[in-house]
Amino acid sequence: MEEITSKSHVLVLPFPVQGHINPMVQFSKRLVSRGVKVTLITIDSISKSIPKDSNSIKIESIPHDESPPNSIDIFLEWFFTLISNNLREIVKKLSDSEYPVKVLVFDSVATWAIDLAHELGIKGAAFFTQSCSLSAIYYHLDPEISKITLDGSAVSLPSLPLLEKEDLPSFVYQSESYPALVRLVFSQNINFKKADWLFFNTFDVLEEVVDWMRTQYPIKTIGPTIPSMYLDKRLKDDKEYGSSLIKPNGETCMKWLDLKEIGSVVYVSFGSLASLGEKQMEELALGLIMSNSYFLWAVRDTEENKLPNEFKSKASEKGLIVNWSPQLDVLAHKSVGCFFTHCGWNSTLEALSLGVPMVCMPQWTDQPTNAKFISDVWRTGIRVKAGKDGVITREEVASSIKEVMEEEKGVMLKENAIKWKTLAKEAVDEGGSSDKNIEEFLSTCNALDLVSD
Numbered sequence: 523m524e525e526i527t528s529k530s531h532v533l534v535l536p537f538p539v540q541g542h543i544n545p546m547v548q549f550s551k552r553l554v555s556r557g558v559k560v561t562l563i564t565i566d567s568i569s570k571s572i573p574k575d576s577n578s579i580k581i582e583s584i585p586h587d588e589s590p591p592n593s594i595d596i597f598l599e600w601f602f603t604l605i606s607n608n609l610r611e612i613v614k615k616l617s618d619s620e621y622p623v624k625v626l627v628f629d630s631v632a633t634w635a636i637d638l639a640h641e642l643g644i645k646g647a648a649f650f651t652q653s654c655s656l657s658a659i660y661y662h663l664d665p666e667i668s669k670i671t672l673d674g675s676a677v678s679l680p681s682l683p684l685l686e687k688e689d690l691p692s693f694v695y696q697s698e699s700y701p702a703l704v705r706l707v708f709s710q711n712i713n714f715k716k717a718d719w720l721f722f723n724t725f726d727v728l729e730e731v732v733d734w735m736r737t738q739y740p741i742k743t744i745g746p747t748i749p750s751m752y753l754d755k756r757l758k759d760d761k762e763y764g765s766s767l768i769k770p771n772g773e774t775c776m777k778w779l780d781l782k783e784i785g786s787v788v789y790v791s792f793g794s795l796a797s798l799g800e801k802q803m804e805e806l807a808l809g810l811i812m813s814n815s816y817f818l819w820a821v822r823d824t825e826e827n828k829l830p831n832e833f834k835s836k837a838s839e840k841g842l843i844v845n846w847s848p849q850l851d852v853l854a855h856k857s858v859g860c861f862f863t864h865c866g867w868n869s870t871l872e873a874l875s876l877g878v879p880m881v882c883m884p885q886w887t888d889q890p891t892n893a894k895f896i897s898d899v900w901r902t903g904i905r906v907k908a909g910k911d912g913v914i915t916r917e918e919v920a921s922s923i924k925e926v927m928e929e930e931k932g933v934m935l936k937e938n939a940i941k942w943k944t945l946a947k948e949a950v951d952e953g954g955s956s957d958k959n960i961e962e963f964l965s966t967c968n969a970l971d972l973v974s975d
């Protein structure tokens with residue numbers, strides 16, 4: 523590994539939700555391990571959940587008097603205004619220090635950050651927390667410029683599998699439900715034109731479209747951003763993400779899993795944002811019981827009231843319900859045989875990196891596309907089928923779990939999952955594709971130092 527002796531200083535700005543903070547903090551740790559100074563920019567209500575200066579990442583936290591707004595549309599504007607009003611001062615302050623800032627790595631949804639970075643005389647790198655395939659889809663289907671007519675039939679795009687309507691990101695067809703989010707996801711395309719680098723939390727062999735994107739833009743794959751001790755083990759202290767916005771019920775989960783047989787437990791989680799309807803929650807709950815497998819289900823406290831009456835006590839022989847799990851430890855546990863997931867990109871990468879087969883129950887945004895890749899491209903999972911009313915029945919839940927846990931198909935899915943686990947480790951290990959991309963990025967940062975010294 524090349525020794526970085528320069529005084530490179532990189533600012534990292536994640537959007538403040540779990541699924542964006544985790545990968546950007548992990549990327550920061552990889553930079554710090556190579557001698558780079560990294561400062562994470564966030565807001566007070568989030569920074570209290572991130573251990574101060576964890577893994578030598580410095581934190582610049584912006585105070586705010588009012589609580590963050592609950593509505594996503596209002597929150598986006600509130601957060602971006604708060605950051606953009608303060609970022610200039612932060613860069614100026616740090617630039618007067620021994621380690622002047624050279625690069626701002628910003629969450630790809632903070633599209634305004636690139637202009638600010640350039641105005642301040644520093645480089646800007648957009649960090650995409652979703653798959654490269656997803657960005658390619660948004661790129662080709664941008665309503666402002668796309669010549670493709672969306673009429674509900676399958677779409678064929680360069681270096682991507684044929685995508686049926688239900689495989690496309692939900693924002694493509696349901697644009698009226700979340701107008702601000704839809705504007706936001708497509709606005710990310712501006713990064714392709716303006717950013718100095720485009721970082722993707724993926725690895726080269728995982729997505730064919732990476733090669734196609736590379737012919738067009740300065741993209742760098744740097745993932746999977748799973749803590750090193752689960753993959754290459756080169757960062758000895760890197761055992762967890764270290765920034766849980768919800769406190770996990772770790773001991774309870776681990777003790778319970780320790781008592782179960784190898785591969786006998788289904789782990790169920792829908793990440794930090796997805797919210798199921800009451801009917802769907804009931805079908806899922808009853809399907810889990812019907813599957814006859816043991817299950818560990820992370821149900822956030824805001825979702826708990828949707829569980830059927832007395833479900834917890836009825837399920838107590840077979841199931842454990844917690845508000846938040848230490849997901850990496852759970853997926854790495856030998857008792858877990860299957861991950862019943864909403865297919866958030868982090869969960870997807872975690873399952874691939876830890877060799878766990880999946881049952882996919884995507885909800886919205888990128889999750890349907892991730893489910894398509896899991897079931898048809900990487901072939902490490904199957905996707906549940908919804909009934910006419912859009913609800914996935916208890917029978918479907920139970921039979922999908924049985925298919926993965928008990929049937930021949932499950933053996934093939936597990937073999938494929940193990941293959942991807944090996945490839946994920948290779949990508950981040952010394953000389954792997956993601957490792958080399960980080961090295962190359964830092965060599966360029968070094969050159970920036972030489973130019974400005």
Ligand SMILES: O=c1ccn([C@@H]2O[C@H](COP(=O)(O)OP(=O)(O)O[C@H]3O[C@H](CO)[C@@H](O)[C@H](O)[C@H]3O)[C@@H](O)[C@H]2O)c(=O)[nH]1
Pocket residue numbers: 540541542544651652770791792793794795796820845846847848849850865866867868869870872886887888889
């Ligand atoms: O009980 C739990 C549940 C989740 N996690 C962690 O929380 C993260 C969840 O991330 P992800 O699987 O990506 O889901 P979301 O929280 O839903 O993430 C949002 O952000 C992702 C990245 O942009 C998108 O892919 C998703 O669709 C979007 O919902 C993962 O690292 C999990 O390990 C836990 O530690 N414990």
